Amino acid sequence: MARAIVFARHGAPEVLELAEVGDERPAAGEVRVRVEAAGLQPFDCALRRGDLARWMPLRLPSRLGNEFAGTVEEVGAGVHHVTAGDEVLGWANLVCHAEAAIVNACQLVSKPIAVSWDEAGVLSASGQTADTALEALAVEPGETVMVHAAAGGVGSFAVQLAVLRGATVIGTASEPNHQYLESLGAIPVAYGPGLEARVRRIAPRGIDAALDAAGGEALNASVGLVVDRTRIGTIADRAAAARLGIRALSTDRSVQRLGKLADLVARGSLRAVVSESFPLRDAVTAHRLVERRHVRGKLVVRPTA
Ligand SMILES: NC(=O)c1ccc[n+]([C@@H]2O[C@H](COP(=O)([O-])OP(=O)(O)OC[C@H]3O[C@@H](n4cnc5c(N)ncnc54)[C@H](OP(=O)(O)O)[C@@H]3O)[C@@H](O)[C@H]2O)c1
Numbered sequence: 001m002a003r004a005i006v007f008a009r010h011g012a013p014e015v016l017e018l019a020e021v022g023d024e025r026p027a028a029g030e031v032r033v034r035v036e037a038a039g040l041q042p043f044d045c046a047l048r049r050g051d052l053a054r055w056m057p058l059r060l061p062s063r064l065g066n067e068f069a070g071t072v073e074e075v076g077a078g079v080h081h082v083t084a085g086d087e088v089l090g091w092a093n094l095v096c097h098a099e100a101a102i103v104n105a106c107q108l109v110s111k112p113i114a115v116s117w118d119e120a121g122v123l124s125a126s127g128q129t130a131d132t133a134l135e136a137l138a139v140e141p142g143e144t145v146m147v148h149a150a151a152g153g154v155g156s157f158a159v160q161l162a163v164l165r166g167a168t169v170i171g172t173a174s175e176p177n178h179q180y181l182e183s184l185g186a187i188p189v190a191y192g193p194g195l196e197a198r199v200r201r202i203a204p205r206g207i208d209a210a211l212d213a214a215g216g217e218a219l220n221a222s223v224g225l226v227v228d229r230t231r232i233g234t235i236a237d238r239a240a241a242a243r244l245g246i247r248a249l250s251t252d253r254s255v256q257r258l259g260k261l262a263d264l265v266a267r268g269s270l271r272a273v274v275s276e277s278f279p280l281r282d283a284v285t286a287h288r289l290v291e292r293r294h295v296r297g298k299l300v301v302r303p304t305a
Contacts, residue, residue: 003303004098005283008061010050013287018280021063024102026076031105033070033088037121037277038096038301040065041153045291047094058094065096065301068103069111069120079105087111089262091124091253097283099303109259112266119265119272122153122298127261127272129235129251130157133211134165136249137233141166143208146199146225148218150186151177153298154235155213156273157261159186162211164269170202172218180296184271196221211249212236219244273297279305 002023007015026032044064046052069089072082082088082105090108095101111120133154139145145162149155150171162169163185171186172195178188189198195217199207208231210222215237222232223244232246241248264270277300278286286299 002098002100003280004063004095005065005280005301006061006063007048010048010053010060013045013048013284013291015048016283016287018283019061021098024100026074026079026102028077029079029105030076030102031072031079031082031088031108032074033068033101033103033108034073035068035070035096035098035101035303036117037070038065038068038303039122039125039153040097040278040283040286040290040299040301041125042290042293043125044097045287048287063094063098065098065101066093067091067121067124068096068101069117070101073100075105081105082108082110087120089115089120089123090255090258091128097280097301097303099280107253107255109255109262112262114266115262115272117302118274118277118300120262121300122272122274123261123265124253124258125251126153126298127157128253128257130154130161130211131257131261132252133233133235133249134158134161136247137209137211137231139165139167139209144168144170144203144206146207146210146222147171147186147213148191148211148222149173149213149236150181150184150188151296152213152293153295156184156297157270158211158213159184160270164264167208168203170199170207172214174294177296191218193217196224199225209233215240219246222246274300276300277302277305279303
């Protein structure tokens, strides 16, 4: 009998419960995975609160979690590229914060041995979002790129992936995260009033592109710093994107993109930073932490812990 985090009504983290959900079997094209690690992000909190109910109404009770790493337990009909016992990572909506998940067999890749469970469990959501965004903003070698909320889940990946593209990266974070940003390869700068002027001192010739994962004032600074508004993208503030004529970006997940990220981690070229992991029974604490908006890197749910 597998257990999962469920919620029967929208609301604060306390609506989350640990419940028995039965042993589900994979249908054709699906795989049952024993989940070892699954990232938790603001999107999960927004779904739980009901913020997205207009665009993405959920049938309650619902589960959460949209990325995972784990071991294949059973494959459905027509699935031939993985078999029971394979270690994999991938994405699947609203099922991953559970001991077992039924996932689409087309949405997973092999977990390299050199990648830990925690690292593998956080690559599919923030990692793919960061990579999608840098691709959309067409970041080139020799350019200077601004990443807002650079110490967070998406930001930590975006900084490193932009550096790998050959860019100079300026990242915003609070002071306690500045050394961390340097360790990822970014020039740190504090967010808050005066941001645009601080960045101009670091990059007097301006910024070529900006990726925003914070919203609000980060976007006003970006439009002051980047001449071409098609090279400013936000994943955090769609309303501001429409108002300012910049790009509202979202993620474009694929097994090619995920495989590339897993390979970079395996080769030691990309760090998947997990600051803390939580057993399922501590999901409420983990949600509270994400909602404070000061997680460094990622938080992970470890259903087998
Ligand atoms: N559209 C999409 O496809 C998509 C995908 C993923 C995420 N998102 C959205 O993108 C946003 C970021 O996601 P995430 O997972 O990266 O979040 P996160 O990990 O929860 O972000 C936490 C980080 O934000 C930083 N931060 C807080 N306030 C800030 C500010 N005013 N300016 C700059 N940094 C600030 C914190 O740094 P300090 O502790 O140093 O303050 C912390 O490291 C969320 O709104 C999320 O919903 C969208």
